[in-house]
Amino acid sequence: MLPHLKSIPLKERISLIFLERGELDVIDGAFVLVDVNGVRTQIPVGGVACLMLEPGTRVSHAAVTLAARVGCLLVWVGEAGVRLYSSGRPGGARSDRLLYQARLALDGPARQRVVERMYEIRFGDDVPTGYTVNQLRGMEGARVKRQYENLAKKYGVRWTGRRYDASSWGSGDVPNRCLSSATACLYGICEAAVLAAGYSPAIGFIHTGKPLSFVYDIADLFKFDLVAPEAFRVAARRPTDPEQEVRLACRDAFRKNRILNRIIPVIEDVLDAGGLDVPEPPEGSLPPAIPEEDIWGP
Amino acid sequence: MVVATENIPHRLRGRLALWLIEVRSGVYVGNYSVKVREMIWDQVAMGVEEGNAVMVWADQGDAGYNFRTIGQNRRIPKEMDGVKLISFLPDIS
Numbered sequence: 001m002l003p004h005l006k007s008i009p010l011k012e013r014i015s016l017i018f019l020e021r022g023e024l025d026v027i028d029g030a031f032v033l034v035d036v037n038g039v040r041t042q043i044p045v046g047g048v049a050c051l052m053l054e055p056g057t058r059v060s061h062a063a064v065t066l067a068a069r070v071g072c073l074l075v076w077v078g079e080a081g082v083r084l085y086s087s088g089r090p091g092g093a094r095s096d097r098l099l100y101q102a103r104l105a106l107d108g109p110a111r112q113r114v115v116e117r118m119y120e121i122r123f124g125d126d127v128p129t130g131y132t133v134n135q136l137r138g139m140e141g142a143r144v145k146r147q148y149e150n151l152a153k154k155y156g157v158r159w160t161g162r163r164y165d166a167s168s169w170g171s172g173d174v175p176n177r178c179l180s181s182a183t184a185c186l187y188g189i190c191e192a193a194v195l196a197a198g199y200s201p202a203i204g205f206i207h208t209g210k211p212l213s214f215v216y217d218i219a220d221l222f223k224f225d226l227v228a229p230e231a232f233r234v235a236a237r238r239p240t241d242p243e244q245e246v247r248l249a250c251r252d253a254f255r256k257n258r259i260l261n262r263i264i265p266v267i268e269d270v271l272d273a274g275g276l277d278v279p280e281p282p283e284g285s286l287p288p289a290i291p292e293e294d295i296w297g298p
Numbered sequence: 299m300v301v302a303t304e305n306i307p308h309r310l311r312g313r314l315a316l317w318l319i320e321v322r323s324g325v326y327v328g329n330y331s332v333k334v335r336e337m338i339w340d341q342v343a344m345g346v347e348e349g350n351a352v353m354v355w356a357d358q359g360d361a362g363y364n365f366r367t368i369g370q371n372r373r374i375p376k377e378m379d380g381v382k383l384i385s386f387l388p389d390i391s
Contacts, residue, residue: 002309012330030311030316044319044328047316047328
């Protein structure tokens with residue numbers, strides 16, 4: 001008999017694999033992509049943080065179950081990585097962490113401290129205190145705009161501002177398409193990391209009110225140092241297939257910067273800035289009826 | 299790390315493919331920490347049945363690698379003067 005399947009730590013995995021055209025199924029316990037000609041390719045899902053499923057893929061029930069058991073996030077994407085839907089339980093939400101995250105988001109001063117810490121990380125300098133979240137957001141919007149302009153200048157790309165229409169892909173200019181594609185990759189691994197650490201993707205601090213607000217918050221901590229330069233670098237080459245070239249460039253950047261080792265510590269860092277403790281279980285609470293199998297820490 | 303297997307059950311072959319790439323029949327390759335490598339070895343040890351397997355990984359020793367085996371095979375590990383070698387048993391069929 002084989003031992004129980006376990007999920008391995010996120011930092012040991014490769015970041016993401018995009019799959020298109022084929023049926024994902026389980027054969028002899030392996031996760032396999034079978035194409036229209038019957039060619040089978042085994043996907044080592046246990047060693048991947050996030051599988052991006054493009055148009056033309058079909059997924060069997062057994063495949064989804066297996067991906068969940070080895071802790072691989074499945075993300076269904078439209079053309080060029082625009083997210084449609086995601087599913088998975090890499091690590092699985094933990095109620096103590098969820099309560100802690102919610103408590104930070106609900107407590108005005110704590111929330112403010114988390115937001116300030118996020119801006120501090122993004123801009124690498126001290127954030128002036130005494131501003132509201134909205135004021136900080138305004139200042140930061142202006143800086144982001146400048147950052148894009150500087151990147152465009154550095155790589156010699158014609159830049160007329162961040163414009164994209166999520167509903168019609170390919171309508172944007174090349175730099176914008178490259179940026180959208182790059183952020184889609186980043187959101188995938190950030191979502192996997194947020195889930196692996198046991199937090200909710202929905203409870204954000206700077207971004208709010210969206211199913212992935214917290215993912216956008218965390219992704220923004222890496223976006224400008226890590227993926228935006230790659231997007232502009234690819235855009236400058238006049239790429240024939242901008243999306244794919246960006247994707248490969250981002251993947252190399254993730255590997256080089258050991259991003260999967262860094263995301264979870266950064267998540268803990270920003271939440272820690274809130275200065276609240278992880279809540280104790282309430283008096284008289286019952287342990288789970290079915291003990292959790294030991295999942296390795298993130 | 300490399301895992302080379304012979305005559306192992308299909309379910310173990312599939313299981314190994316969850317973390318490793320099967321580059322040739324029964325030969326699996328990947329790169330993981332000690333902890334994950336041990337976990338994968340547990341899978342091999344518990345699933346090998348009548349088959350046999352060897353796992354090789356890079357390490358800090360003199361040779362730069364180390365290996366361990368499980369199951370019956372004509373090639374057996376043999377230490378000579380502190381160096382780990384392989385002895386090939388005569389065919390007695």
